[in-house]
Amino acid sequence: MNKSQHAICSALLAKGPSTRREICAVSDLSWAAISQSASQLLDMKLIAEGHNDDSPRKKGRPSSQLFLHASLACAGVSINRDGIDTELWFPSSGLRARSERNYDVQEDPVPTAIESLRQLLAENPDANVVCLGISFPGLIDTDRKNVISSVHFHEFLERPIAMEFEEALGLDVPVFVERNAVCDMADIVVREGAREDMLLLSLHSGVSAAVLVDGQILYGNSGNIGELGHLNHPDSDIPCACGRVGCMETLVGWLAWERGYKRLRREDKSLPSTFNEAVALGAPEAVALLRESLHALFPLLGNLCVLLKPGKVMFATNLSSATATVFSTVVGRRLEKALSQHSPKVELLSEYSSVDGAAALGALWLSGHPHYLI
Numbered sequence: 001m002n003k004s005q006h007a008i009c010s011a012l013l014a015k016g017p018s019t020r021r022e023i024c025a026v027s028d029l030s031w032a033a034i035s036q037s038a039s040q041l042l043d044m045k046l047i048a049e050g051h052n053d054d055s056p057r058k059k060g061r062p063s064s065q066l067f068l069h070a071s072l073a074c075a076g077v078s079i080n081r082d083g084i085d086t087e088l089w090f091p092s093s094g095l096r097a098r099s100e101r102n103y104d105v106q107e108d109p110v111p112t113a114i115e116s117l118r119q120l121l122a123e124n125p126d127a128n129v130v131c132l133g134i135s136f137p138g139l140i141d142t143d144r145k146n147v148i149s150s151v152h153f154h155e156f157l158e159r160p161i162a163m164e165f166e167e168a169l170g171l172d173v174p175v176f177v178e179r180n181a182v183c184d185m186a187d188i189v190v191r192e193g194a195r196e197d198m199l200l201l202s203l204h205s206g207v208s209a210a211v212l213v214d215g216q217i218l219y220g221n222s223g224n225i226g227e228l229g230h231l232n233h234p235d236s237d238i239p240c241a242c243g244r245v246g247c248m249e250t251l252v253g254w255l256a257w258e259r260g261y262k263r264l265r266r267e268d269k270s271l272p273s274t275f276n277e278a279v280a281l282g283a284p285e286a287v288a289l290l291r292e293s294l295h296a297l298f299p300l301l302g303n304l305c306v307l308l309k310p311g312k313v314m315f316a317t318n319l320s321s322a323t324a325t326v327f328s329t330v331v332g333r334r335l336e337k338a339l340s341q342h343s344p345k346v347e348l349l350s351e352y353s354s355v356d357g358a359a360a361l362g363a364l365w366l367s368g369h370p371h372y373l374i
């Protein structure tokens with residue numbers, strides 16, 4: 001796709017159905033470039049055209065609107081320790097076809113993920129997939145689309161994961177691999193726009209952060225800005241999967257919570273079967289575990305807020321919404337106390353799956369985001 005084709009898709013993703021004139025007004029492209037690229041996108045069946053009968057009629061016939069084609073789909077794959085999610089997201093309608101798979105953590109998750117996506121594609125034969133985004137917990141080489149390493153998957157060393165998907169599925173579309181947090185941030189930017197600076201913490205298998213400043217997600221030279229899961233916490237001596245002790249991930253995030261809760265349940269068999277349930281029901285032991293874990297995160301979170309001055313701190317996690325309410329209340333109060341008048345808003349995406357974020361990478365590519373130009 002060329003620059004003006006991306007600009008048209010960007011306008012349609014952000015504003016919904018629009019006339020050529022409206023697209024021209026929000027882009028820095030000429031009328032001729034818009035018209036020509038719109039014709040090409042219509043031929044490619046990436047966009048469609050129609051009349052909006054609801055709009056107030058001016059003189060003559062209503063001007064026709066362009067919109068994203070109903071079949072245009074962004075595919076997403078999220079690989080985590082607790083499961084594999086695959087998704088087809090249709091931006092025109094907002095519909096999402098999703099599949100969730102469990103797998104044995106001793107096994108290689110990639111063949112299962114490929115199989116799951118293959119099945120989803122077969123179930124949705126009309127989907128015109130234009131991009132595949134892969135969300136992965138680990139260090140990513142975004143240029144070469146390799147996983148550099150991941151403590152959650154030891155066999156993932158310099159692994160060309162994007163190529164494996166391309167080859168197995170015979171995909172001829174752009175494939176991008178990013179850390180969970182970058183995908184989650186992409187999803188927020190696509191849903192809400194990049195209206196204010198944001199710090200996002202993803203609490204999935206591990207903990208990682210993404211930063212949005214002046215409307216741009218920060219990638220840095222390494223592409224791994226915000227990879228903070230293995231920062232040492234001085235008060236912890238819990239062994240981490242990376243081989244060291246006291247990493248942030250041993251205290252915060254799903255692996256930490258599940259391990260901590262298992263220990264609590266060994267001591268008290270009457271506790272509810274899951275951590276989520278226990279916090280939601282207000283079991284004091286479980287709430288204390290959540291508080292302790294957030295206590296560990298706070299010095300770092302406070303420093304990041306001072307450094308970046310985000311308007312909003314977001315958390316993306318699959319905590320249940322009841323647990324999330326407890327979580328955001330604790331976080332909000334602590335931040336307010338620590339930062340006084342400069343305290344950012346705190347928001348939490350509960351029951352959140354990073355597969356939405358993986359699919360959202362497709363929207364960034366469609367919009368012509370410089371990091372995803374190929």
Ligand SMILES: [Zn+2]
Nearest residue numbers: 230240242247
């Ligand atoms: Zn570690």
